[in-house]
Amino acid sequence: xxxxxxxxxxxxxxxxxxxxxxxxxxxxxxxxxxxxxxxxxxxxxxxxxxxxxxxxxxxxxxxxxxxxxxxxxxxxxxxxxxxxxxxxxxxxxxxxxxxxxxxxxxxxxxxxxxxxxxxxxxxxxxxxxxxxxxxxxxxxxxxxxxxxxxxxxxxxxxxxxxxxxxxxxxxxxxxxxxxxxxxxxxxxxxxxxxxxxxxxxxxxxxxxxxxx
Amino acid sequence: xxxxxxxxxxxxxxxxxxxxxxxxxxxxxxxxxxxxxxxxxxxxxxxxxxxxxxxxxxxxxxxxxxxxxxxxxxxxxxxxxxxxxxxxxxxxxxxxxxxxxxxxxxxxxxxxxxxxxxxxxxxxxxxxxxxxxxxxxxxxxxxxxxxxxxxxxxxxxxxxxxxxxxxxxxxxxxxxxxxxxxxxxxxxxxxxxxxxxxxxxxxxxxxxxxxx
DNA sequence: AGAAAAACTTGACGACTGTCAAGGAAAAGC
DNA sequence: GCTTTTCCTTGACAGTCGTCAAGTTTTTCT
Numbered sequence: 312x313x314x315x316x317x318x319x320x321x322x323x324x325x326x327x328x329x330x331x332x333x334x335x336x337x338x339x340x341x342x343x344x345x346x347x348x349x350x351x352x353x354x355x356x357x358x359x360x361x362x363x364x365x366x367x368x369x370x371x372x373x374x375x376x377x378x379x380x381x382x383x384x385x386x387x388x389x390x391x392x393x394x395x396x397x398x399x400x401x402x403x404x405x406x407x408x409x410x411x412x413x414x415x416x417x418x419x420x421x422x423x424x425x426x427x428x429x430x431x432x433x434x435x436x437x438x439x440x441x442x443x444x445x446x447x448x449x450x451x452x453x454x455x456x457x458x459x460x461x462x463x464x465x466x467x468x469x470x471x472x473x474x475x476x477x478x479x480x481x482x483x484x485x486x487x488x489x490x491x492x493x494x495x496x497x498x499x500x501x502x503x504x505x506x507x508x509x510x511x512x513x514x515x516x517x518x519x520x521x522x523x
Numbered sequence: 524x525x526x527x528x529x530x531x532x533x534x535x536x537x538x539x540x541x542x543x544x545x546x547x548x549x550x551x552x553x554x555x556x557x558x559x560x561x562x563x564x565x566x567x568x569x570x571x572x573x574x575x576x577x578x579x580x581x582x583x584x585x586x587x588x589x590x591x592x593x594x595x596x597x598x599x600x601x602x603x604x605x606x607x608x609x610x611x612x613x614x615x616x617x618x619x620x621x622x623x624x625x626x627x628x629x630x631x632x633x634x635x636x637x638x639x640x641x642x643x644x645x646x647x648x649x650x651x652x653x654x655x656x657x658x659x660x661x662x663x664x665x666x667x668x669x670x671x672x673x674x675x676x677x678x679x680x681x682x683x684x685x686x687x688x689x690x691x692x693x694x695x696x697x698x699x700x701x702x703x704x705x706x707x708x709x710x711x712x713x714x715x716x717x718x719x720x721x722x723x724x725x726x727x728x729x730x731x732x733x734x735x
Numbered sequence: 736a737g738a739a740a741a742a743c744t745t746g747a748c749g750a751c752t753g754t755c756a757a758g759g760a761a762a763a764g765c
Numbered sequence: 766g767c768t769t770t771t772c773c774t775t776g777a778c779a780g781t782c783g784t785c786a787a788g789t790t791t792t793t794c795t
Contacts, residue, residue, distance in 0.1 A: 334742090350652035352564035355782060366744050368785085377783065429651035436648050438706070439641035440562035445710050452706075476729065479703070480722055487699030491691070494650070494664075498657050510692055517688065517729060546772090567752065578774050580755085589753065 335373050335383060338363055342384040347426035351433050356380075378443060385434055385447055388427065393454040395420060396462050406469035413462050414511050418504070421492055428493055456482035463518060472521040481518055488514065547585050547595060550575055554596040559638035563645050568592075590655060597646055597659055600639065605666040607632060608674050618681035625674055626723050630716070633704055640705055668694035675730060684733040693730055700726065 341363035346354050356377060360367035374380040399416055403409035421428070435452070438444035460478040467474045474481070488507055495503035553575035558566050568589060572579035586592040611628055615621035633640070647664070650656035672690040679686045686693070700719055707715035 330741095350649070352649070353652070356784090357782085365742095367783095368745070369743055371784065372742070429648070432651065433648050435706070436641070436645050437562070437564070439644065439709055440565070449706070449710065476725070477722060479719070480700075480726060483699035483703050484696050487695035487702075488692075490699075491695050494647070494661070497651055498661065507691070510689060513688070514692060568754090569752085579753095580775070581773055583754065584771095584773070 331373070336387065338365070338370065338373055339380070339383040339387045342380055343387050343427070343430070346381070346384060346433075347430040350430070351381075351437055381434075382444075382447060385444075385451070388431060389451050389454065392427075392431070393451070393458050396458060400461050400465050403465075403469070406466055409462070409466050409469055410512055410515060413466075413515075414508065417489070417511065418492070418508050421489065421496055421504070425493060425496055428489070429497065432490060432493070452482075455486070459485050463515065466515065467519045470519060470521060472519050474518060475520045476518050484514060484518070543585070548599065550577070550582065550585055551592070551595040551599045554592055555599050555639070555642070558593070558596060558645075559642040562642070563593075563649055593646075594656075594659060597656075597663070600643060601663050601666065604639075604643070605663070605670050608670060612673050612677050615677075615681070618678055621674070621678050621681055622724055622727060625678075625727075626720065629701070629723065630704070630720055633701065633708055633716070637705060637708055640701070641709065644702060644705070664694075667698070671697050675727065678727065679731045682731060682733060684731050686730060687732045688730050696726060696730070697723075 338359075342354075342359050345359045345362045349358065356370050357367045359380070360370060370380060374383065396413060396416060399409065399412045403412060431451075434444065435448050438448040456478055459482050463481050464474055488511060492504050492507045495507070550571075554566075554571045557571045557574045561570065568582050569579045571592070572582060582592060586595065608625060608628060611621065611624045615624060643663075646656060647660050650660040668690055671694050675693050676686055700723060704716050704719045707719070
């Protein structure tokens with residue numbers, strides 16, 4: 312093959328691959344919404360296809376099997392979810408502002424993206440039973456940990472103190488609060504959610520020791 | 524009906540009811556083990572029956588439907604699980620002893636009953652999708668909160684201090700640590716589990732302020 | 736415009752699901 | 766010991782599942 316011909320071939324192949332990937336992503340997003348609505352246990356390929364503009368057979372044209380499809384959907388989740396607070400971190404000038412805006416966004420996404428979040432917890436739990444999910448789950452969990460670490464360490468910096476506990480502990484605490492708030496939110500228990508909102512700043516304060 | 528006859532009838536009825544309940548519990552326990560092994564999404568009635576000494580049809584003799592069966596299984600879980608640390612609380616004479624024995628039992632049951640625990644988290648998550656689980660889940664969650672509160676408040680008492688955060692926050696934190704330890708345990712990541720073990724006492728210490 | 740390749744639909748397969756009715760086996764009552 | 770009730774098994778039902786092959790439509794290339 313000549314150079315020109317091979318480069319042309321490359322261009323074609325690349326365009327095909329891009330198109331292929333675009334459709335894959337489109338279907339993965341449809342999968343994500345179906346999973347968020349029904350949960351892992353009740354999501355079928357036909358249901359996913361109905362949430363897209365295609366028929367159920369096309370899923371096996373773009374994905375090897377169901378696991379492949381769901382794995383790709385989880386990756387889509389990650390793209391959306393692990394940079395949520397970065398802008399708050401970047402633009403906040405004072406500790407109080409950072410804290411307040413973090414709390415606001417925390418409970419904003421809790422209400423806004425509740426179904427997506429419950430899906431995440433569902434899949435993280437699936438990984439306790441299904442080994443093939445574990446690597447992806449642990450990776451995303453790590454990114455979530457980094458995400459809250461960026462918030463809290465920056466908060467400590469602004470407040471002129473130091474973080475008193477490990478990144479893992481911070482994540483575990485904030486994630487635990489979020490999980491409980493999500494359960495209470497979906498159960499329609501607004502009072503409990505409101506109380507967690509009050510307690511969240513104090514929990515952050517507890518993990519950051521002010522320099523004396 | 525004479526008094527004697529009615530009392531005799533009562534006795535018979537009661538015996539029948541007891542026997543009925545005993546078999547129900549037996550089948551609920553088999554269900555619990557199957558759920559712990561396979562997870563909610565992959566547990567079928569036939570699989571449950573194979574983990575008992577009966578055939579699959581008998582399940583509909585003792586339970587109205589699958590939901591009824593699983594609900595009963597969850598109640599069995601609760602019986603085992605929400606009094607785990609009570610003896611430690613009752614017998615510990617010093618704060619250090621209480622803390623150390625709590626941590627020991629915490630990580631003991633993590634390894635020992637890992638499959639049961641992952642089932643609990645699985646079902647708690649199901650309640651995010653399936654409304655009919657929510658009441659039971661919230662009730663058990665409350666009992667778990669009470670359980671860790673008994674530990675930490677007693678610890679504060681022994682150490683001569685006060686608990687610095689709400690019962691809900693304590694539960695959320697300890698449960699978060701447990702969940703993460705469980706994931707790492709099942710993933711075979713012993714190092715991460717060991718590190719959480721080191722950090723757990725510090726986390727407890729952070730939530731209890733020593734009187735000065 | 737015609738040929739080739741890619742994209743998508745349709746329908747079918749075997750396996751598995753919860754449920755339940757019919758009937759056999761065991762226990763209880765007399 | 767015989768009858769009645771309780772307990773349990775078996776087999777079938779209607780439905781759903783993931784998967785895939787065959788065929789149709791659409792796009793791409795020459």
